[in-house]
Amino acid sequence: MTTHTTERAAGASPLPGLGVACTFCGAQPGALCTSHGGTRVRRNDVHRDRTRAAAFAQQSAEGDEPIPFELTDQAAEQPRRILTEDEYKTAYQAARDGLGAKAYQLGSVTVQDALDAALATVGILAPAPAADPETCSAMFADPKGGWHQCAQDTDHDRAEGHDSGEWSWPHDNVQQDAEAQQ
Known part of the structure; x- marks a missing residue:
């Protein structure tokens, strides 16, 4: 695998996001992103996924919450509804389908966490897991x-x-x- 250096013309600003790996093209931290199956080097920019990942890494390093969360006014006024297993499977599959190939890059746990947070924002909950019989249920x-x-x-x-x-x-x-x- 060819690794392209990050040397830029004198006076050019460094590319944002080079401190993290690119989940889109697989470029390692410090290496430039590539396009067209790795045959063309992106010398002037990085993939959006990498920019987002760098911003998230910076927020996490600073101890900030990456995404501010609040229940919508409508959800706060209504009781929360728990989806059935079938409803949740349908919603999860729709989320995976909507993400396309990105769903595989993110992984099932990340997709599930994002779906749970999005649903909870509007007062809908994923089904509860099985209770541990050793403690209060x-x-x-x-x-x-x-x-x-x-x-x-x-x-x-x-x-x-x-x-x-x-x-x-x-x-x-x-x-x-x-x-x-x-």
């Missing part, structure tokens, strides 16, 4: 759609609320409870 979905199971003993006083170690919530905010469904 009450579950809570955080603002980004991530599920948390109560880590307390199965016989704790539910009126006192629930705690996953990362989140705590009152019993009236339980969104999934395997024990209550039996």
Whole structure:
């Protein structure tokens, strides 16, 4: 594989994004992007994916939240709805289809996390995972759609609320409870 240097004409500004690998063409950090199957070097710019990845890396290094998150006013006023397994599979497949080849580059976990966050923004949740039978079965979905199971003993006083170690919530905010469904 040929690696092209990043030397530029005197006075030219360095290309943004060269500090990270390009997920589009596979160029390693410091190497220029290529086009046309690696036969042409992009000397004046980098792929958009690389620019985004560099911006994300910079935000992460600075400790900033990469994407600000807030429930829309409409979602905040409505109860959150939990999709069925079939509905979620259909939504996930639509997200993968919409991303095309990029879905494979991102990976299934990233696509799933993005879908969960997008759905949660409008008050829709992915199905809850199976509950761990060793602890309280009450579950809570955080603002980004991530599920948390109560880590307390199965016989704790539910009126006192629930705690996953990362989140705590009152019993009236339980969104999934395997024990209550039996």
